[in-house]
Amino acid sequence: MAGDDAGLEEAVRTVARQAVTLLDIREHQGVHPRLGVLDVVPFVPLDPRGRMVPDLPLAPARSARGRFARWAGEELRLPCFCYGPERSLPDVRRTAFVSLAPDTGPMTPHPTAGACAVGARGPLVAYNLWLGTDELAVARRIARQLRGPRVRALGLPVGGGTQTQVSCNLVDPFVTGPAAVYDDVARMAATAGTDIVRTELVGLAPEAVVRAAPRHRWTELDLDEDRTVEARLARIM
Numbered sequence: 001m002a003g004d005d006a007g008l009e010e011a012v013r014t015v016a017r018q019a020v021t022l023l024d025i026r027e028h029q030g031v032h033p034r035l036g037v038l039d040v041v042p043f044v045p046l047d048p049r050g051r052m053v054p055d056l057p058l059a060p061a062r063s064a065r066g067r068f069a070r071w072a073g074e075e076l077r078l079p080c081f082c083y084g085p086e087r088s089l090p091d092v093r094r095t096a097f098v099s100l101a102p103d104t105g106p107m108t109p110h111p112t113a114g115a116c117a118v119g120a121r122g123p124l125v126a127y128n129l130w131l132g133t134d135e136l137a138v139a140r141r142i143a144r145q146l147r148g149p150r151v152r153a154l155g156l157p158v159g160g161g162t163q164t165q166v167s168c169n170l171v172d173p174f175v176t177g178p179a180a181v182y183d184d185v186a187r188m189a190a191t192a193g194t195d196i197v198r199t200e201l202v203g204l205a206p207e208a209v210v211r212a213a214p215r216h217r218w219t220e221l222d223l224d225e226d227r228t229v230e231a232r233l234a235r236i237m
Contacts, residue, residue: 002046002233009064012041013071016116020076025114031156032167033093036114038078040089041068043120050233052123052206054174058085061120069118073105078113080104084120089169090152092117125170125209126202127178129185130163133194139164142188150176163197173206178221179213198222204229 001011016038023037043061047053062084069080079102081092092100096115101107109115131139139155143166146153150172158165166185170176182199189195199222207230210223218224225231 002050002229005060005064009067012068016041016068016072016076016078020078020110020113024112026112031158033154034114035081035093035096036078036110036116038072038113038116040117040119041065042118042124043068044123046229046233050230050237051208052229053208054122054172056122058120058122065118065120069104069116072116072118073102076105076110076113078105078110079107079115080118081115082118082120089117089119121171123173123206123209125173125178125205127168127170127181128200128202129166129168129182129196130158130198130200131166131189131194132197133164133192134162135192135194136164138189138192138194139166142166142185142192143168145188146181146184151181170209173209174212177209177212178205178223179217182221201227204232207231 001008003011019038025037043064045056045058045061047056065082065084069082072078073080081096081100082103083089083092097109102115136155136157143153143155146166150170152169152171154167156165156167168181170181182196186196201222204227207228210225210228213221213223
């Protein structure tokens with residue numbers, strides 16, 4: 001979702017209210033780490049032309065983060081953990097309710113909604129690579145070798161355990177984008193006697209990240225100019 005402060009924040013609250021009302025974390029089945037039914041609410045700045053570019057000031061996003069976390073803690077009784085420049089999302093996942101107390105809301109998880117991580121950050125690309133093996137140890141080893149300051153990665157079982165996936169967050173996608181990650185995973189997979197069977201861009205990506213990848217590889221990388229933040233904004237504006 002994108003918009004000016006007031007309109008965007010009201011839309012986010014509407015989604016949050018419905019998620020907490022309708023969903024029950026106790027009934028969820030899945031392999032991806034999660035804190036609750038409204039797992040992450042990241043606020044990301046756009047430039048005045050509606051573009052996702054690196055190194056924009058985070059002050060507006062941090063203000064929106066604070067307003068949402070206070071509202072969700074008070075109105076929804078949803079514990080909220082803030083992440084961004086102060087601490088990373090993996091840090092929150094690892095320490096929430098253990099050594100880290102919620103920034104707002106109750107000190108214990110909501111009985112059906114769990115908790116929420118509310119962020120202020122720059123652009124991020126969620127990107128998955130499916131491997132042609134059901135050996136979870138292979139996916140986890142590749143994810144461990146891939147992991148670094150610009151790439152967060154997990155090896156996960158998918159397809160009912162018939163396949164595995166290297167699930168990535170590209171936290172500096174303008175420097176390390178989908179093509180570079182694909183090539184690294186392909187090289188490590190070949191060493192392990194397997195390959196990449198498909199890729200998956202989750203949601204949208206910044207236009208500059210898509211255009212940085214060679215156009216002839218877009219199908220292989222699951223990229224498309226229409227699946228950029230800028231293209232979607234241009235369509236509705």
